[in-house]
Amino acid sequence: MNPPDSPAELRVLCDRLLDGDFSPEDRARLEALVLGDVALRRLYVEIMHQHAALRQNASRLGEVPLSEVLQMLPDEPSAKVKRFPRWPLQLAAAVVLGLGVWWLVPHPAEKPLATLVETNGARWDNSSLPTVPGSPLRAGRLRLESGVARLVFQSGAEVSLEGPAELEIQGPNACFLHTGALTAHVPVQAHGFVVGTAHAQLIDHGTDFGISADPGGRGQVQVLKGEVELRHDRSGETRLLQTHESAAITPDRFTQVRGSEGEPDRYAFVRPNSAPHPSTITLTTAGGAGDAAYIVRRTARSISRTPCCWSKTRRRKAIAARPISASTSPPCATGTWRKPR
Amino acid sequence: MSSPDRAEEFVFLLARHERLLGAYVMTMVPHPQDADDILQEAKVVMWRSFAKFEPGTNFGAWARKVAFHQVLAYRKRKHRDRLDFSEDFLRTVSDEVEQSADQLEQRERLLHDCVAKLPPEHRDALHLRYQEGLSLEDMAARLERTVGALYRLLSRVRHVLHECVSKNLNRSENEPA
Numbered sequence: 239m240n241p242p243d244s245p246a247e248l249r250v251l252c253d254r255l256l257d258g259d260f261s262p263e264d265r266a267r268l269e270a271l272v273l274g275d276v277a278l279r280r281l282y283v284e285i286m287h288q289h290a291a292l293r294q295n296a297s298r299l300g301e302v303p304l305s306e307v308l309q310m311l312p313d314e315p316s317a318k319v320k321r322f323p324r325w326p327l328q329l330a331a332a333v334v335l336g337l338g339v340w341w342l343v344p345h346p347a348e349k350p351l352a353t354l355v356e357t358n359g360a361r362w363d364n365s366s367l368p369t370v371p372g373s374p375l376r377a378g379r380l381r382l383e384s385g386v387a388r389l390v391f392q393s394g395a396e397v398s399l400e401g402p403a404e405l406e407i408q409g410p411n412a413c414f415l416h417t418g419a420l421t422a423h424v425p426v427q428a429h430g431f432v433v434g435t436a437h438a439q440l441i442d443h444g445t446d447f448g449i450s451a452d453p454g455g456r457g458q459v460q461v462l463k464g465e466v467e468l469r470h471d472r473s474g475e476t477r478l479l480q481t482h483e484s485a486a487i488t489p490d491r492f493t494q495v496r497g498s499e500g501e502p503d504r505y506a507f508v509r510p511n512s513a514p515h516p517s518t519i520t521l522t523t524a525g526g527a528g529d530a531a532y533i534v535r536r537t538a539r540s541i542s543r544t545p546c547c548w549s550k551t552r553r554r555k556a557i558a559a560r561p562i563s564a565s566t567s568p569p570c571a572t573g574t575w576r577k578p579r
Numbered sequence: 580m581s582s583p584d585r586a587e588e589f590v591f592l593l594a595r596h597e598r599l600l601g602a603y604v605m606t607m608v609p610h611p612q613d614a615d616d617i618l619q620e621a622k623v624v625m626w627r628s629f630a631k632f633e634p635g636t637n638f639g640a641w642a643r644k645v646a647f648h649q650v651l652a653y654r655k656r657k658h659r660d661r662l663d664f665s666e667d668f669l670r671t672v673s674d675e676v677e678q679s680a681d682q683l684e685q686r687e688r689l690l691h692d693c694v695a696k697l698p699p700e701h702r703d704a705l706h707l708r709y710q711e712g713l714s715l716e717d718m719a720a721r722l723e724r725t726v727g728a729l730y731r732l733l734s735r736v737r738h739v740l741h742e743c744v745s746k747n748l749n750r751s752e753n754e755p756a
Binding site: 249250252253255256257258260262265269272273279280282283284285286287288289290291292293294355356371372426427 | 587591598599601602605606609611614661662663664665667668671672675676679683686687688689690691692694695705709715730733734737738740741744745
């Protein structure tokens with residue numbers, strides 16, 4: 239039986255193990271505590287698990303720090319770009335964002351259709367759904383006044399909703415965009431993800447895409463990477479859009495998206511060519527201004543098509559970068575990554 | 580069989596379980612680079628023996644078994660160190676992770692909110708330590724503080740996060756949504 243202050247002692251030892259000078263004597267004492275008491279055993283595991291979780295998820299963001307993303311904006315001034323805020327508390331936000339990327343994988347044991355994983359300066363209108371990060375979401379409407387909210391559907395499809403917007407969650411892999419704009423990242427297991435709008439339906443074939451809908455029911459679709467299928471309700475027209483293609487939705491049919499004049503283009507694309515990272519798509523927003531600018535970050539090299547391509551920080555993209563070949567090589571060959579320390 | 584479907588299934592399962600797997604290895608081998616090496620080796624072994632994995636059974640538990648053997652193998656290979664945990668300790672800790680796997684995954688999900696609630700100074704410290712991977716000495720230089728002060732700060736942040744997650748976990752267990 240350990241004295242009541244043993245948790246404190248265990249914490250001190252763990253601190254030394256993680257940040258300080260851990261001595262052989264410390265190790266012996268730590269072992270004695272952990273082996274001798276069930277509660278301390280659990281505490282040790284929780285502390286180490288938390289440490290590992292912070293480390294794993296923080297490093298994932300190391301791929302694209304927000305500050306770097308912001309610097310990638312083009313030199314020539316443009317209205318869209320100016321809408322980007324200087325992100326307040328960049329570092330802090332970066333940590334939070336990085337952690338937010340965790341929850342991409344669906345947990346089959348849970349019944350909710352989606353999970354709200356992150357909100358950035360989000361202000362909510364009275365929604366029929368809970369609006370605290372981490373909330374499980376069942377069928378219903380989310381009304382976002384401003385800011386950005388990110389949710390992950392049970393299927394794994396990840397949606398960033400940009401306020402003002404109204405999104406209805408309809409199923410584990412389906413939603414309806416009443417108004418506003420969203421971008422979606424759809425991993426392989428969520429292919430077939432459906433976004434309905436007033437006049438057309440979008441069916442994802444494995445993509446990153448953006449879609450917007452105005453209160454009049456008009457909308458725009460832009461494929462950032464991959465392919466989506468559009469089905470027009472009234473005309474019955476179907477259309478396949480590939481990477482970088484776009485279409486406008488009108489009540490009667492699909493049309494071409496007009497360029498910089500006319501309707502404001504809600505999607506901005508920036509393609510630096512010297513980045514060391516593989517194609518990475520980063521979304522960010524003016525947070526509160528109501529108009530989003532999206533950055534597509536690409537490099538000349540595309541993601542390897544062999545399974546030996548994912549790293550800790552790139553796993554999500556690697557999964558998206560199907561098809562995986564039938565090669566017998568391990569999907570995770572050694573030495574593919576090492577975060578320098 | 581090594582069809583694309585099989586690879587896809589592996590990637591999916593691994594993505595689902597990899598984070599806890601990494602933490603699992605770290606409870607036994609806290610040295611980050613050793614833990615990374617072991618994890619990487621374990622993933623290769625898992626892929627090679629994936630045919631033996633029975634679909635529908637607990638992939639996480641299977642993966643941890645593989646990883647446990649890799650931890651033992653790694654220890655055998657490398658120079659014995661007086662800081663290495665005993666095998667008894669490894670087995671005990673391994674069993675503990677196995678028993679609380681679900682709860683640990685839940686804790687990880689709750690951790691996000693708790694980090695978001697931290698004051699900026701604390702989040703900055705986490706950022707430098709965990710994202711940039713700085714040593715305490717480098718952090719001290721960067722922040723113009725003493726190593727001792729940062730050591731205490733990180734210790735406090737860990738404690739606060741742990742308490743916050745425990746509290747939220749209790750709450751979510753008491754009132755299921």
